[in-house]
Amino acid sequence: MGGMPHRTSKSTNPGGEPARWLSAEEVAAWRSVSRMMARLSWALEGQLQRDAGLSFTEYHALAMLSEVPTHTRRMSELAELTNASLSRLSHLVTRLERRNLIRREPDRDDGRYTNAVLTEEGLAQLVANAPAHVNTVRDLVVDPLGTDDLLQMGAAADRIIARIDGANQSS
Amino acid sequence: MGGMPHRTSKSTNPGGEPARWLSAEEVAAWRSVSRMMARLSWALEGQLQRDAGLSFTEYHALAMLSEVPTHTRRMSELAELTNASLSRLSHLVTRLERRNLIRREPDRDDGRYTNAVLTEEGLAQLVANAPAHVNTVRDLVVDPLGTDDLLQMGAAADRIIARIDGANQSS
DNA sequence: GAAGATTGATCTATCAATCTTA
DNA sequence: TAAGATTGATAGATCAATCTTC
Numbered sequence: 001m002g003g004m005p006h007r008t009s010k011s012t013n014p015g016g017e018p019a020r021w022l023s024a025e026e027v028a029a030w031r032s033v034s035r036m037m038a039r040l041s042w043a044l045e046g047q048l049q050r051d052a053g054l055s056f057t058e059y060h061a062l063a064m065l066s067e068v069p070t071h072t073r074r075m076s077e078l079a080e081l082t083n084a085s086l087s088r089l090s091h092l093v094t095r096l097e098r099r100n101l102i103r104r105e106p107d108r109d110d111g112r113y114t115n116a117v118l119t120e121e122g123l124a125q126l127v128a129n130a131p132a133h134v135n136t137v138r139d140l141v142v143d144p145l146g147t148d149d150l151l152q153m154g155a156a157a158d159r160i161i162a163r164i165d166g167a168n169q170s171s
Numbered sequence: 172m173g174g175m176p177h178r179t180s181k182s183t184n185p186g187g188e189p190a191r192w193l194s195a196e197e198v199a200a201w202r203s204v205s206r207m208m209a210r211l212s213w214a215l216e217g218q219l220q221r222d223a224g225l226s227f228t229e230y231h232a233l234a235m236l237s238e239v240p241t242h243t244r245r246m247s248e249l250a251e252l253t254n255a256s257l258s259r260l261s262h263l264v265t266r267l268e269r270r271n272l273i274r275r276e277p278d279r280d281d282g283r284y285t286n287a288v289l290t291e292e293g294l295a296q297l298v299a300n301a302p303a304h305v306n307t308v309r310d311l312v313v314d315p316l317g318t319d320d321l322l323q324m325g326a327a328a329d330r331i332i333a334r335i336d337g338a339n340q341s342s
Numbered sequence: 343g344a345a346g347a348t349t350g351a352t353c354t355a356t357c358a359a360t361c362t363t364a
Numbered sequence: 365t366a367a368g369a370t371t372g373a374t375a376g377a378t379c380a381a382t383c384t385t386c
Binding site for chain 2: 020022023025028030031032033034036037039040042043083137139140142144149151154155156157159160161163164167
Binding site: 110 | 353355356357358
């Protein structure tokens with residue numbers, strides 16, 4: 001809970017050396033995955049920046065707020081959902097607040113919490129730009145893979161995420 | 172060739188709306204992939220930063236240079252290999268040059284090219300830090316997936332990359 | 343003029359320190 | 365004092381403009 005921990009958390013591989021090297025085909029596959037991550041983020045960032053004037057994380061902050069009836073979420077919850085650190089989200093929300101897409105309000109019941117609320121204008125922005133973004137995701141990811149391979153990649157991704165979360169937990 | 176094009180290149184989805192929405196399971200899978208990309212880059216960046224004082228891209232710049240006998244590559248080639256724009260790579264190499272891990276020299280045959288050369292110190296840095304990095308990749312990616320699923324993900328990644336490159340080519 | 347590369351201005355992410363409420 | 369959140373300083377990425385060599 002509360003977004004990503006700091007990078008100063010303990011190393012995943014305390015023992016360090018020596019490395020068991022990867023096979024040639026494993027290395028090739030990992031490079032493909034690594035390249036995909038770089039290229040795909042770049043392509044999606046670009047599409048959103050051009051069409052909506054929003055970064056990928058900004059877009060998803062609006063999207064995650066729109067999915068609850070109250071259009072409201074705690075900052076820490078929103079950080080977790082957008083894969084951002086709390087610090088990063090706080091800066092980001094400050095910028096979106098200046099653009100009147102989100103506003104902040106303290107939680108009535110417990111003043112330690114800050115709620116981020118999607119404004120009308122923020123919702124309008126999201127609604128206006130969601131179709132083009134979804135089409136891009138479909139075009140670059142869903143169509144080239146097909147449903148079966150996409151689901152398979154999703155399942156594999158979940159195993160990696162679980163490993164990362166597990167490693168950070170035990171620090 | 173020549174690293175990544177600018178983000179101002181034409182949109183992937185000229186028609187824009189309307190969007191054909193994704194199924195619930197497709198959305199869930201895409202969110203897993205998206206989250207994996209964010210979490211994994213973050214985890215790998217963190218490991219390298221803590222252990223080696225290098226960013227992921229800086230590490231790979233050194234690694235790509237080490238793989239050729241001359242320890243030398245053109246800037247544009249290195250940009251492509253590290254998935255960085257030429258501008259980003261140029262700034263990055265400037266910083267690594269200050270740390271004496273890479274040096275620049277103009278190509279003798281054609282003065283338009285700049286060659287990036289791995290220094291002894293740069294090679295030493297890489298050799299010192301490669302094992303821990305490979306172990307982290309193994310720990311977070313290869314082991315949770317297993318070789319078969321890793322190769323499958325690599326193949327899927329290649330299809331996505333081909334789609335992105337194809338889309339940018341026709342702009 | 344075109345390709346490769348660099349530069350400078352601006353914007354964003356990160357880290358560490360701080361602040362607030364309970 | 366602990367959890368949630370914010371802030372300020374620094375480092376890095378991006379874009380547009382420029383520079384160099386052919």
